[in-house]
Structures are given as structure tokens and as C-alpha cells.
Amino acid sequence: MHIIESGNVAAALGVKLSRAQVIAAYPITPQTPLTEKLSEIVEAGELDAQYIPVESEHSALAVCIAASSAGARAFTATSANGLLYMHEQIHWAAGARLPIVMCVVNRGVGAPWTVWNDHQDSISQRDTGWIQIYVNDHQQIIDTVIKSFRLAEEVMIPIMVCYDGYLLSHTYMPFDVPEQDRVDAFLPPYKAPYALDPENPANLNTVTLPDIRFDAQGRLAHGYMEIRYLLQEDMRKALDAASSIERQFFEMFGRGGDAFFELYCCEDADYIAVSMGSLSYHLRDVADLLRASGIRVGVMSVHLYRPFPASMIAQALVHARRIIVFEKALSYGYEGALCSDIKSALFHHGHNQARPEVLGHVLGLGGREIRTEDLHEALKHSCTTPVAHPDEIGWIGLKI
Amino acid sequence: MHAITTILDLPEEEFLNPGNRSCSGCSLGIAYRVALKALGKDTLLVVPPSCLTVLQGLFPIAATKLPSLNVTFASTAAAATGLLGALKAQHKTGIKVVAWAGDGGTSDIGIQALSGAAERGDDFLFICYDNEGYMNTGAQRSGTTPIGALTATTPFKGKLQPKKDVPAIMSAHGISYVATCSAAYPLDIYDKVLKAVTFTGVKYLHLHIPCPPGWGFNPRLSVKIGKLAVKTGLYELYEVEHGQFRLTGASQKLADKKNLVPVEDYFKTQARFRNLGPDQINEIQQLITTRWERYFQTMENGEEG
Numbered sequence: 001m002h003i004i005e006s007g008n009v010a011a012a013l014g015v016k017l018s019r020a021q022v023i024a025a026y027p028i029t030p031q032t033p034l035t036e037k038l039s040e041i042v043e044a045g046e047l048d049a050q051y052i053p054v055e056s057e058h059s060a061l062a063v064c065i066a067a068s069s070a071g072a073r074a075f076t077a078t079s080a081n082g083l084l085y086m087h088e089q090i091h092w093a094a095g096a097r098l099p100i101v102m103c104v105v106n107r108g109v110g111a112p113w114t115v116w117n118d119h120q121d122s123i124s125q126r127d128t129g130w131i132q133i134y135v136n137d138h139q140q141i142i143d144t145v146i147k148s149f150r151l152a153e154e155v156m157i158p159i160m161v162c163y164d165g166y167l168l169s170h171t172y173m174p175f176d177v178p179e180q181d182r183v184d185a186f187l188p189p190y191k192a193p194y195a196l197d198p199e200n201p202a203n204l205n206t207v208t209l210p211d212i213r214f215d216a217q218g219r220l221a222h223g224y225m226e227i228r229y230l231l232q233e234d235m236r237k238a239l240d241a242a243s244s245i246e247r248q249f250f251e252m253f254g255r256g257g258d259a260f261f262e263l264y265c266c267e268d269a270d271y272i273a274v275s276m277g278s279l280s281y282h283l284r285d286v287a288d289l290l291r292a293s294g295i296r297v298g299v300m301s302v303h304l305y306r307p308f309p310a311s312m313i314a315q316a317l318v319h320a321r322r323i324i325v326f327e328k329a330l331s332y333g334y335e336g337a338l339c340s341d342i343k344s345a346l347f348h349h350g351h352n353q354a355r356p357e358v359l360g361h362v363l364g365l366g367g368r369e370i371r372t373e374d375l376h377e378a379l380k381h382s383c384t385t386p387v388a389h390p391d392e393i394g395w396i397g398l399k400i
Numbered sequence: 401m402h403a404i405t406t407i408l409d410l411p412e413e414e415f416l417n418p419g420n421r422s423c424s425g426c427s428l429g430i431a432y433r434v435a436l437k438a439l440g441k442d443t444l445l446v447v448p449p450s451c452l453t454v455l456q457g458l459f460p461i462a463a464t465k466l467p468s469l470n471v472t473f474a475s476t477a478a479a480a481t482g483l484l485g486a487l488k489a490q491h492k493t494g495i496k497v498v499a500w501a502g503d504g505g506t507s508d509i510g511i512q513a514l515s516g517a518a519e520r521g522d523d524f525l526f527i528c529y530d531n532e533g534y535m536n537t538g539a540q541r542s543g544t545t546p547i548g549a550l551t552a553t554t555p556f557k558g559k560l561q562p563k564k565d566v567p568a569i570m571s572a573h574g575i576s577y578v579a580t581c582s583a584a585y586p587l588d589i590y591d592k593v594l595k596a597v598t599f600t601g602v603k604y605l606h607l608h609i610p611c612p613p614g615w616g617f618n619p620r621l622s623v624k625i626g627k628l629a630v631k632t633g634l635y636e637l638y639e640v641e642h643g644q645f646r647l648t649g650a651s652q653k654l655a656d657k658k659n660l661v662p663v664e665d666y667f668k669t670q671a672r673f674r675n676l677g678p679d680q681i682n683e684i685q686q687l688i689t690t691r692w693e694r695y696f697q698t699m700e701n702g703e704e705g
């Protein structure tokens with residue numbers, strides 16, 4: 001059924017269709033309407049779930065961690081400072097290998113206070129061991145929430161579904177809401193491989209030594225490092241799992257198709273603009289304009305940011321002369337994280353091949369308006385001017 | 401009132417394996433063992449970092465036979481809520497959820513989550529074992545460290561502030577059951593745990609846990625010192641049932657007999673109080689005496705609470 005609704009409602013409907021069993025969240029702009037919608041869905045009896053109105057984000061994730069440890073499908077959502085307040089829990093959920101799904105409605109972080117969109121919040125959680133997916137529109141929000149529960153439960157790794165605050169969360173777009181029975185066929189009920197249970201008692205997340213150790217029956221158990229190695233291994237395996245789930249989703253629902261990234265006019269492109277989230281649609285318009293003036297530009301929008309599909313990304317980019325990365329986040333003192341990741345993907349790719357140059361731009365921090373003219377100017381300049389200082393990041397829309 | 405259990409009718413089944421990693425003379429083991437007997441098999445435990453984490457053992461060996469979830473320091477009560485949510489969502493009944501945290505994990509870093517859960521009325525038992533300091537990290541001050549006590553972070557002057565009254569804070573939430581116990585009176589713990597789990601919402605038990613290395617006394621004296629804390633009137637055993645306060649067990653007897661042991665006898669047993677001068681001891685004695693005068697009067701008036 002097609003409806004016209006906000007991005008936050010798309011997320012809530014995805015959670016409902018996924019039959020989440022325990023939902024805990026704390027309001028923060030611009031995630032708040034998602035939280036409200038979920039409480040409404042549960043209170044109206046449209047979803048048989050426990051909705052816990054916790055007193056903080058730290059507790060929201062605590063509830064999800066415990067619920068998931070006891071075998072329930074758990075969901076939470078937050079933005080910006082809420083996400084940062086969860087930080088130790090975010091690491092914990094990944095280390096404990098719990099398939100929690102969380103929507104991050106991207107917003108800049110304080111200080112100073114801002115409620116507007118950028119990606120600094122979720123990018124700063126890049127190294128926590130969560131899968132991170134960035135989506136571009138409302139259809140992708142609802143579909144990705146559903147696919148994420150499937151993927152998280154298959155690889156036992158939690159997932160952040162990241163979408164732009166306001167630009168997606170509060171705007172209205174038409175999208176298709178899949179039927180419940182088809183979602184049920186795609187996403188079976190969660191069966192935890194292990195869960196807290198008096199019939200089968202276990203102590204979870206106990207203090208673990210640096211080295212491997214025998215248990216009381218003389219069997220060797222992992223040390224901390226083995227447990228963390230397996231998280232990395234399974235993260236890399238999640239690339240294949242994500243692809244295969246994406247294929248199945250496409251076969252059932254006729255949408256999506258590439259779990260890793262979306263390419264727009266990249267095949268013959270000399271210049272490829274790379275970004276994440278709704279900005280990539282904006283860049284497509286600019287690419288059209290530039291193509292009309294004879295500059296062959298393509299756009300890559302990265303969906304799966306962790307695990308990073310480095311070789312596939314490099315393959316898709318390596319034929320271009322220049323890659324221009326547009327980011328709403330920054331690793332202060334260096335450059336945008338995506339820019340570094342793209343560089344490293346290309347560096348590892350064909351050693352004997354000529355590699356494209358990579359330029360990084362930062363824009364839209366704290367909701368600074370991204371004007372099409374500025375984007376056009378920056379992209380055009382990046383395509384047509386020799387690169388004097390490849391390490392210098394470009395600031396778009398800066399008024400200083 | 402519930403029946404008073406004697407040592408003879410305590411269940412034989414153990415949920416704590418013999419041998420654990422707590423210090424010799426640690427009274428947490430006494431309290432934990434007897435409380436787990438009262439809780440029984442159908443229990444899920446939540447434990448934040450603390451001495452109990454250490455007592456519970458190092459992966460893959462566990463001292464506790466009950467399912468137990470280790471969680472982050474501030475999140476104990478919220479995690480208990482999460483377990484309840486999962487049980488309800490899966491329509492599982494007859495399983496108790498019990499959180500066990502130290503005084504730091506309860507009164508300081510964990511109080512927000514605990515207060516939130518109490519206000520929401522989530523149905524679990526929260527047990528705070530109070531060894532009056534951050535013992536796991538080497539005996540630093542906590543909110544419940546008593547005034548005057550030397551700790552690793554109050555090394556010369558001793559703690560300047562009085563002990564935070566966590567049971568009173570929990571009572572102020574209007575929860576159905578709050579009680580205090582001491583590891584020196586394990587059967588009282590057993591009975592209060594049995595009773596606590598019959599109430600709904602958050603139930604709160606506060607256990608006084610003498611700690612030989614943290615308090616500076618010989619490990620063989622743990623029970624004796626625990627009893628002294630009660631007999632001096634410094635630490636009361638009581639229950640608050642639906643808002644009704646009443647002294648229990650050894651403290652009730654103390655109110656009957658009106659024979660408080662001088663608090664100095666308690667202070668003398670522990671190195672952490674070696675800085676207390678006569679004036680400070682007198683002051684504390686005054687506070688205790690005034691408080692107990694009220695209890696004596698209540699007893700004389702024959703009032704229940």
C-alpha cells in the first residue's frame with residue numbers, strides 16, 4: 001500500500017512490520033516523532049510489544065541489551081547527544097553480539113547546541129562494532145529497518161539504520177508499506193542461539209582473561225582477543241550476508257538491489273562524487289547539470305558503511321580520474337572519515353593501476369543549508385581544476 | 401508477617417558453587433549464598449561491575465548457578481527492566497528478575513536507572529549490597545561511605561559527609577517494599593528476600609556487608625562487626641511495607657531492651673575509623689541516641705510503626 005508519510009513514520013512502520021518485541025527509547029529531536037509513533041502503535045494494540053518509556057538513552061540501550069540477551073527482538077532509536085550518551089552501551093551490545101536494531105536520526109552534536117542535521121553523531125560511533133547503514137529516502141528507511149533485523153539476527157551483530165534528521169525524518173514522501181504476511185515470510189520470528197534461561201543457566205559477559213582458558217570440564221574457551229577477532233570475522237562475513245538478504249528482498253518486493261551502494265551515471269564517469277544519505281540525491285541533480293555542460297560526472301551513494309565493502313567500492317571507482325567525497329562529518333585534525341576510507345579502499349585495490357585522486361569536502365554541519373549553486377560550484381571546481389593540495393579539505397557554504 | 405526461618409529449615413540446594421574469588425572473610429558471600437537459596441532456580445540475575453562480578457568468577461568458569469547477565473555500571477536497573485520486557489514479550493511467567501549491585505552501582509552511578517525503574521513500577525527485586533565504598537577498584541569513597549571513614553580517596557581527613565540514605569530515597573519513590581538487612585544476620589536476609597518477591601513493582605533490599613580489606617579488620621571478624629553495627633544502633637534492620645516503617649529482628653530486640661552498645665566499640669574494630677577523635681565520636685553517638693530515643697518511645701507507646 002502506498003502512503004505519504006514522514007521518514008520517522010516510515011521507520012516506525014518498519015519496526016511494526018518487523019514485529020519488534022521490546023522497544024525502549026527516549027525522546028530527542030529529530031527522533032522524537034518516531035518514539036511517539038511507536039508508543040502509539042503499541043498502546044493501540046497494533047503491535048504486541050513491550051514499550052518501555054525509559055529515563056535516558058543509556059537505559060534505552062540497557063533495556064534492549066538485556067531484552068535481546070533474554071531472546072527478544074529489540075529496537076531503539078535516538079539522535080546526536082542521545083547516541084553519544086549510549087556510547088558505552090553501544091560497544092557493549094556489539095561485544096555481547098546482540099542483534100539489536102537502532103535508528104539513528106542524524107543530527108549534529110553539541111557544543112554548541114544544534115538540533116539540525118549532519119552525520120557527526122553516527123560517524124563518531126563507527127568503530128564500535130555495529131553495522132552501519134545510511135539510507136537516502138523514506139522507502140529505504142522502511143525497507144532497511146526490515147532487512148536490518150534479518151541481517152542482524154543472521155550475523156548476530158547490532159545495526160544502526162542512519163537517516164538524515166529533518167531532511168528525511170520530518171519530510172513527507174510517498175512510499176510503499178509492504179504487507180505484513182510478506183514481511184513475515186521474509187523475516188521469521190527471532191530464535192536466539194543462546195538466551196538467559198533458568199533451564200539452561202549461563203553467565204553472560206563475565207570478566208574474560210587476556211588468554212584462552214579451560215572450563216570446569218577441561219574444554220578450552222576463548223580469551224577476550226578471540227571473542228573480538230570473531231566479531232571482526234563475522235563483520236566481514238556480514239558483507240556476503242547483506243548481499244544475499246538484499247537479493248532475497250529484491251525478489252520478494254521488487255525494490256533495492258545493492259546492499260553496498262547505489263551508483264548514478266558512474267560507468268563512463270571521469271569524476272565520481274561520493275556521499276551518504278539524502279545528500280546523494282542532491283548530488284545527482286548537480287551531476288546532471290555538469291553532464292549537460294560536458295563534464296562526465298557520476299554519483300556513488302554509500303549505504304553499507306560498516307562493514308566497509310572496500311574492494312567493491314574501489315572497483316566501482318577505480319576507473320575514474322577523480323573522486324570527490326562530500327561529507328557531513330569530520331575527524332577533527334584530519335579529514336572526513338568516509339574520505340579516509342575511500343582513499344584506503346583505493347590504495348589497497350590494484351597496486352599497478354593508476355589510482356584516481358581523492359578530494360574531500362565538508363558541508364552541511366549543524367544543518368548549514370546546502371545550496372545547489374554551492375554544490376555545483378564545488379563539484380565543478382573539483383572536476384576541472386588541477387589539485388594543488390590534495391590533503392586540504394574543501395569547506396562548502398562556509399562564511400568565514 | 402512471614403514465618404521466621406531457622407538454620408534447620410534453610411533449603412539445602414546451593415546456587416553458589418563452593419570456592420569463589422572474593423577476599424577471605426568477605427561477608428558478601430554469606431549474603432549472596434543465602435539470598436540465592438531464597439530466590440531459587442527460576443531467577444535471572446543482573447550484575448554490574450563490582451566485587452560481585454569478581455566473586456562470580458572469570459570466563460568460562462562461573463560461581464553462580466543461576467543465569468546471570470553482566471551489564472555496564474550505570475545500567476543495572478534498566479537491564480532488569482529489559483529482562484522483564486523480554487519475559488513478558490515471550491509470554492514467559494514464573495521467572496523472577498533480581499538485580500544485585502554494590503553501593504556505588506546503586507547510590508551513585510546507578511541511581512538514575514534505579515529511580516526510573518522504581519517510578520515506572522517495573523516488577524523486580526533490587527538488592528544493594530553495601531560495603532560502604534568502591535571496593536572493586538580499591539576502597540574509594542562512595543555515597544554510602546560513613547562520615548569520618550578513611551578511604552583511598554579520603555586518605556587523611558576521612559569522609560566529610562554523612563552516609564547517603566538510599567533506603568529512604570527508595571521509600572520516597574512510594575514502592576511497595578523496602579528493607580534493610582545485614583550479612584551478619586543471614587536468616588533475616590533469607591526471610592526478607594522471600595517476602596520481598598511477593599510484592600509487585602520494584603522491591604528494594606539494602607544489605608550491610610562488612611569488608612575486611614576495605615574497612616581494615618581481621619577477616620575472622622566480619623560477622624562480629626556486622627552485628628556490632630546493628631547492636632550499636634548505627635545500622636538499623638527494618639522494613640517499610642507500603643509506607644509503614646517497622647524495626648525488625650535484632651533491631652527490634654534492641655528497641656525492646658534499650659541497650660545500645662556504645663558506637664565507639666564499633667569504630668574501634670576498624671582501621672578506617674582510626675582518625676575519628678572523641679568529639680566526632682560523641683557527635684555521632686548523640687545522633688544515634690536521639691534517633692533511638694524515638695524508637696524507644698514508639699515501643700513504649702505500643703505503636704506498630
Ligand SMILES: Cc1ncc(C[n+]2csc(CCOP(=O)(O)OP(=O)(O)O)c2C)c(N)n1
Pocket residue numbers: 449450451452473474501502503504505506531533534535536537542
Ligand atoms: C562507567 C564505569 N565507571 C567506572 C568503572 C570502574 N568501576 C568498576 S567497579 C567500581 C566500583 C564498584 O563499587 P560498588 O558498586 O560499591 O561495588 P563494590 O566494588 O564495592 O562491591 C568502579 C568504580 C566502570 N566499570 N564503569
Ligand code: SF4
Pocket residue numbers: 421422423424425426427428451531535536609610611612613614
Ligand atoms: S573487597 Fe570487601 S566486599 Fe569486595 S570481595 Fe573483598 S571483602 Fe568482599
